[in-house]
Amino acid sequence: MILTIASGKGGTGKTTLATNLARVASRAGRVVRYLDCDVEEPNGHLFLRPTVLERRVVTVEIPRVDSTRCTGCGLCGRICQYHAIVPINRQALVFDRLCHSCGGCWRVCPADAITPEPMTIGELEIGRSDDVDVVTGRLRIGFAATPAMIRGVKEHIGPEGLTILDAPPGTSCPVVASLRGADFVLLTTEPTPFGLHDLTLAVELVRELGIPFAAAINRDGIGDDRVDRYCSSEGIEILLRLPDDRRIAEAYSAGRMAVDALPEYEGLFRELAETIESRSTGAVSTKGETD
Amino acid sequence: MKVAVSSQGRTLDSQVDPRFGRAAYFLLVETETLEFTAIENAGGQGGAGIAAGKIVIDAGAQAVLTGNCGPNAERTLRAGNVRLFTDVTGTVAEAVERFKNGTLVEASGPNVQSHAGTGN
Structure with missing residues (x-):
């Protein structure tokens, strides 16, 4: 099963939930993989502290132009929507980091002057934390090919067991890349106006993608009850309420997981893991599916 | 010769647009x-x-007369053998006048980072 943990608003506990769930599900005997898709600032490794067993690079294809064959026809520049290849004075100028690797330019080139070549955009760290397989993707600084990097991380989705994808915040392309192919999505939020606002955006996105989902409220007890009212009016199930417990934050700030520092929370996460696994069999009903 | 001036409006009285890539207009002026x-x-x-x-x-x-020009635009202009003058202010007419009397200093490279003109 592929579970993506996402949120509209940042800082609402995606990594807290993802790492604690991974640990607890693994302790319960499941085969578990944790994939950090927040490739611009991965932080799950700070809590799972995996032993890194292997490092790999992730590459994308970018155009290389043979200037002796280029006729300056300009077709490559016309098909590129990102101005990553621009024909000037019978030579094609390539801006590597603007390229989205669509392959349009080398397909339309009538002179066979353009060939794809790999460009490294980031690194993967593949490791193990107790019984949890941990894959961390790290996009190189200055590169913008975030969705491509996330697809590189997702190549390590396990063939069996539970794969937990820790998504980046927001609702833009990197989040979509993290959500595609998931069997179930858990949207974390906090009971504040900001939490609610960004939750509604995330809900719209997940409904658009047609993936079953539920909500989790972190720091339950602060703010107001508008997230609750929204979820109830939209028919969204709230599968977890993690209380606003200062000790969880203290453990987090020291790089420790709640279930390790505060064993009384293990039951809450175990229950969540079991509920989600049972839901993946298709028993979830939300308004979005019936609409 | 022809110079392109990034401009906030359509006339020679318009102010030079400080942004190159995100300029409202380019005034192509025969000097x-x-x-x-x-x-x-x-x-x-x-x-x-x-x-x-x-x-x-x-x-x-x-030649291009503008306020700010980032690295990608600078590289494009260089490939096109277009001379670049940055940090230009005032009206388009004033900019062209200063270009003609040689008081503008040619840029040796980009003078801002990418996306400087997007307000982000």
């Missing part, structure tokens, strides 16, 4: 006669500086 044409800069999603560079190259400009 001897001061005859000019205004080209609206459609902008677009990404690579605005490169697109703008391509516009002025295709329009036959031999």
